[in-house]
Amino acid sequence: MRITLIAGNWKMNKSHLEAMRLVQEIGHELADVNPQKVEVVVCPPFTALRTIQTLIDADRYELVLGAQNMYLAEEGAFTGEISAGMLKALNVTYVVLGHSERREILGESDDEVNAKVKMAFEAGLTPLICCGETESEHAAEQTRSKVEHQVQAALAGVRPDQVRSAVIAYEPIWAIGTGQTATPADAQATIAYIRSMVADMVGPDVAGAMRLLYGGSVKAGNAKALMSQSDIDGALVGGASLEAAEFSSIVKAVT
């Protein structure tokens, strides 16, 4: 019932020309993928969204477009920012919100993430909300309290029918780009905890329908073990999403 979701977060990589090539390679590699079984999302930088959306439409790739961020206001004097409506107009479906790099490097707060989540829903986008603990929080066994706080804050005031369609990615910060991953059992335990928390907030029905992902050094070699855990519905992939063959192998490994 929960369709597996594999999302590639390209971060600040690929010019729009490089992005064109990458999406064509991924599209060819995954030509036979069944969208009823796995939803494959690519999240290029803003500068490549338009080009990629055109290619997905023209070549009928079974790929879905995501953005990596947006601003929390509808429009106005916010130099350098991009609105949810602008993304929607480009046929963007998903928007990554609250990635740890934005929280840690760019100082994004829980309140901002919450405002963005609401704004995304208003514009008809689906937020892909990130949460996760730092290495020191991990060592201090504060993983649950950290993700609980982040998820509660991100979903505060969000309607249950919206929560149902939202996606949450649990990404331990110490696992991002490091080659270290949470063990499948640890990732499952934290993600099951997030699901039980969401159930307490909005009911087991909504929590049971919601897709929860793991992120942090997911590769073709470890994807299957992680994704076969009962509460893990997919992956948010960074580094490995920049190579068509590796990213496609992750998708194939879970189907």
Ligand code: PGA
């Ligand atoms: P990684 O990044 O796969 O390179 O660890 C994951 C992410 O930041 O979403």
